[in-house]
């Protein structure tokens with residue numbers, strides 16, 4: 408009997424996630440010097456983690472022989488103090504991607520439906536399909552979530568609806584007041600998941616505040632990550648915050664030691680350095696403007712972004728991606744998101760943005 412005959416059908420048809428290529432892979436494949444390569448492909452923070460996070464991680468590493476605190480007690484306490492919520496309202500994950508999977512464990516099975524935007528973060532679809540549920544993709548309207556159409560796409564079978572604001576790969580956000588009103592009007596039988604991976608890049612008045620909805624007992628959850636503005640993508644730590652009942656269900660289905668101790672310590676250190684995060688947000692806004700100015704000079708179209716990345720229309724996205732990569736600049740092709748004419752670029756340090764723009768000028772001229 409073939410092994411395949413034993414495998415769940417949802418696994419055989421599961422699409423494969425294509426991550427941004429690591430610098431070492433590109434260097435090896437193309438025979439380039441890794442020192443000359445820049446990666447602007449995965450929305451990582453070019454400023455790295457806060458020195459406070461690094462120092463805390465080093466201390467934790469000295470006790471690598473011990474299992475981590477499976478309950479992430481200190482991190483949940485700290486987050487609770489920062490946000491004014493209860494420590495029992497958090498679930499900490501191996502990246503916020505894990506929380507998306509935990510939502511699948513708790514809520515999804517065959518016959519269930521999940522509503523999200525198209526294009527939106529591809530992990531929503533991957534998790535939906537992995538649990539044998541049906542993905543209901545609602546096209547964006549002018550690059551933003553079409554909240555009305557998303558509400559209309561909800562059926563009695565819908566369990567989850569995902570909204571990323573700012574959204575990936577578009578970098579656009581929906582209006583915070585509009586999002587809250589929309590969430591309040593959702594039917595009782597759906598859980599609304601607000602993915603706030605890039606929320607710290609928004610101006611404070613533009614960020615949505617889910618806490619009143621949680622206090623009202625609504626079925627909502629916010630997802631946050633230490634991978635983006637906190638510069639800790641490598642350590643894999645993110646979290647969900649919700650009502651205590653929902654947080655408890657998600658905690659019930661996770662692995663006992665899903666978040667390692669070094670990541671927990673680094674996340675605690677990162678939360679102690681608010682100034683660093685604010686500096687990164689300021690630098691990012693300057694970087695967005697630098698890239699916009701450069702693109703205007705090149706006569707290229709882009710989608711105005713409020714995140715730390717941007718969609719740029721380059722004609723043949725796969726070709727331009729390839730030329731850029733051969734010249735040592737790794738960006739993200741977005742054909743998997745149904746955007747073959749575009750690439751997604753992460754905002755880098757000023758000198759990295761300059762390099763990106765210079766190589767882009769070469770790439771778009773080489774037809």
Ligand SMILES: *Cc1c(COP(=O)(O)O)cnc(C)c1O
Nearest residue numbers: 502503504528575604632634645
């Ligand atoms: C990067 C990103 C995340 C974060 O993923 P982690 O698993 O925390 O690294 C979550 N949602 C979106 C939309 C993202 O772009």
